Amino acid sequence: MSEEIINKVAQSQLITLDLEEYFPREPIVVFDLKPYLFMEMVLKEKDFRTALQSLDWTIYQHKLVAVTCSSDAIIPIWAYMLVVSYLQPIASEVLFGDERSVQQQLFLKKIEAIPVSPFEDKRVVIKGCGDVPIGEAAYLTITKMLRPVAKSIMYGEPCSTVPIFKKK
16 A cells, blocks of 8 residues: 655646845955044045045955945045945945945845746745845845736745735
8 A cells, every 4th residue: 555655846836936046145345434534523525535545445356345434424425426436447346335235235136137037927936934034125026026927926935835926
């Protein structure tokens, strides 16, 4: 009496999308304006320009750079523009924000680049639990992208999903 065990999950033609695969793994270098401020509070244009001109920008060569100011100072917009004018020719990417927010921006950019055509009229499971904290914005973004094309969208693992959307 040996009955064959049938893996119904494998036969279900579900497509599992693991957003963790798109999570940026590249190190992010932070360029903080705080050390260039007088008493960490005031930006003096002449001193700031002189400091930037004398900086060794090669340390940012081919790096992902987060430009921020960790001081609670009012920074004029042109200061960020000036920093980017130095970084843009050498860094691989320059974004505004601290390390965490830049990581989130890069992550969403990678998700938005996922082609949706392979998911057209398919049953898609957006993988839930993982080792990396994905965050709500990523799940919101992928749902907005897949809803117009997918037959159904579920959250979780193929063996235990929460239904999110089903085309009528």
